[in-house]
Amino acid sequence: MKTIFFIIALATFAPWSYAADVFCDTGRIHPIDDQFALELEQSGGTTVDIRNAQGNAHEGWDRELNRVYRELMDILPAEEKLLLRDAQRAWLNFRDTEARFWWSENISGGGTMQPINVSGYGIEQLKGRVCQLSKYEQAAMHF
Template sequence: MKTTFLTVALVSFAPCVFAAETFCGTGRLHPIDLQFQREMDQSGGVTVDIRNAQGRAYESWDKELNREYRELMALLSSEEKVSLREAQRAWLSFRDAESKFWWSESISDGGTLQPVIVSDYGIELLKERVCQLATYKQVATP
């Protein structure tokens, strides 16, 4: 059962590791994804290079998340800022709990690909939240 899930997970998430998707319905790759894709192409499949590229991509998406959050906060009323802050804290708790769950042996079955799969999932979580915040910002812009 674990091997089957790991195979399904690898097949599901492997395209995310090796090919970036367009960002947030724009039809274009985000600059972070373009850089990540270049680094992945240069990695030659070497795990340490893949993990380093993932680490840099994660840091870049985290910075992008914080930028989008700050810009959205600047557009909101005091009451809306409180709601967004609560939502963001809840999302951060979800992200942390979800990541912990993905590291569990029952889900990722350990092994040498576990860090690659879990890191890719973490990057995708960040990208999704950045997209959500960017969408909110578009709606909130006067």
């Protein structure tokens, strides 16, 4: 079972299999993903360059998360701001706890690929949360 999960994780997060996907049903590739794909392609499979590309993507998605969160907070009424703040705090706690879980050898496989797998998962978490918040923002703007 451990081997099967590791192969699935490797296929999902391995940089050589990364292709920039359409972001959040927009029909477009997000510029952060586009840059990430370019940096991975230029890495030549060198671990340090892969990790640098992942770091840049993580920073980009973290900035995007904060930007979308601030924009959403600006348009919500006071009571909903409190709910979003609480939800975001809970999500951050979940993200951090999930990351610790992903660092376990039984989940991310250990070895030299472990940091790449864990980082890839973290990037996908951030990207997913940006998508969620973006959808909330779109909904809030229509009411």
